[in-house]
Amino acid sequence: MRAFFSLLVLPTLLLAAACADPSPDGSAAPPDDPPDDPPYVVFVTGDEEYRSEESMPMLARILQRDYGFRVSVRYALDDDGIIDPNRLDNIPGLDVLEEADLMVLFTRFRALPDSQLQHILAYAESGRPMVGFRTATHAFLYEDDSTKAYLNEAWPAEVFGQRWITHHGHFDDGAHPLTAVTLIEAQRDHPVLRGVEPFQAYSWLYHVEGGGDRLSGDSLPLLLGRALRSNHAEAGRLDRFPDTQPVAWTKTYTGSSGIPARVFFTTLGHPYDFKEPSMRKLALNGILWALGLEASIPPEGANAEVVGAYEPNNSGFGQRYKPGMRPELW
Structure with missing residues (x-):
């Protein structure tokens, strides 16, 4: 892939895999025959609701184990270097995006300083592929009179396919699934859907x-979601906000480079969604497709077995995340 190397690749996920509990067959180790020039995937996390600081490292470990990818995760950190999803203005280390072959974005309402933001925006304009999860429809939130206000709605709509509009209601976060996910029949043979079966998601449905x-x-x-319960239905507003919606799609985005970039996006992403093998397959297949590696996706889909354990905290604001974590622990 891109001919770059940096010591900054190592601190987060390579140490993370070493710290994770190995699976019984030793599959936490990198593959015996890793590619000579493996893709470099950078996960940018920072959401205070959906535990992206737990789900994205889980995916990164699988990519390292099964494909030998170089991986890094960047987090919202406090001034002491501790992961703090409630810190809206600090995701250090984004300069590694200059070397990345793929950016995976799962942020929510961030107001990053220009010194950090510029790396995300430059990547998006470069023609390299992107993957977005759930709140990347509202990845940023700047003041209305800011020169960066376009990032609030116009940017995600153009890059990822839609802005934040509304959802169909929380209803006891994490207690029960809220969205029935099915494949769109006409797209059943799409590489991203290999091995993906219908499932019920804990994510409340985005419009x-x-x-x-x-x-x-x-x-x-590629996938449709049907709200199992909807506050818009209860209010008689399904004509404006239908209770069946696309929940995963592909697209292209052509930025200032003039190069069309592959984009995979899903509005799913509740931490409990990733307990479902089909959700993990969807995410991993989407990453491989975005990189142009769909030929490496087997008919049964990417291997979705987690490395070690995946036991995330539930969604929610405030102090619902795991406190005291540092990047090197992941």
Whole structure:
């Protein structure tokens, strides 16, 4: 892939895999025959609701184990270097995006300083592929009179396919699944859907289409979600906010480089969603497809067995995340 190397690749996920409990067959180790020039995937986390600081390292470990990818995760940190999803203005180390082959973005309402933000924006314009999860529809939140206010809605709509509009309701976060996920029959043979079976997600359904709204550009929906319970249905507003919505799609984004970039996006991403093998397959297949590696996705989909344990905290604001974690522990 890109011919770069940096010591900054190592601090987070390579140490993370070493710290994780190995699986019984030793599969936590890198593959015996890793690629000579492995892709470098950078996960950018920072959301105070959905525990991206737990789910994204889990995916990164699988990519390292099964594909020999170089991986890094960047987190929202406090001034002492402790992971703090509630810190909205600090995700250090984003300069590694200059070397990345893929950026995976799972942030929510961040207000990053220019010195950090510039790396995300430059990457997006470069023509390199991107993957986004759930709150990347509202990855940033700047003041309305800021020159960066376009990042609040226009940017995610153009890059990922939609901005934040509304959802169909929380209803006791994590207590019960809230969205029934099914494959769109016409896309059943798409590489991203290999091995993906219908499942029930804990993510409450995001509105992205209908009632005058539509996905942008060449977005191709792959999965549909049906709200198992909806506050819009209870309010009699399904004409404006239908209770069946696309929850995963592919598209392209052409930035200032003039190079069309592959983009995979899903509005799913509740921490409990990733306990479901089909959700993990969807995420991993989407990453491989974005990188142009769909030929490496087997008919049964990417191996979704986690490295060690995945026992995330539930979604929620405030102090619902695991306190005291440092990046090197992951």
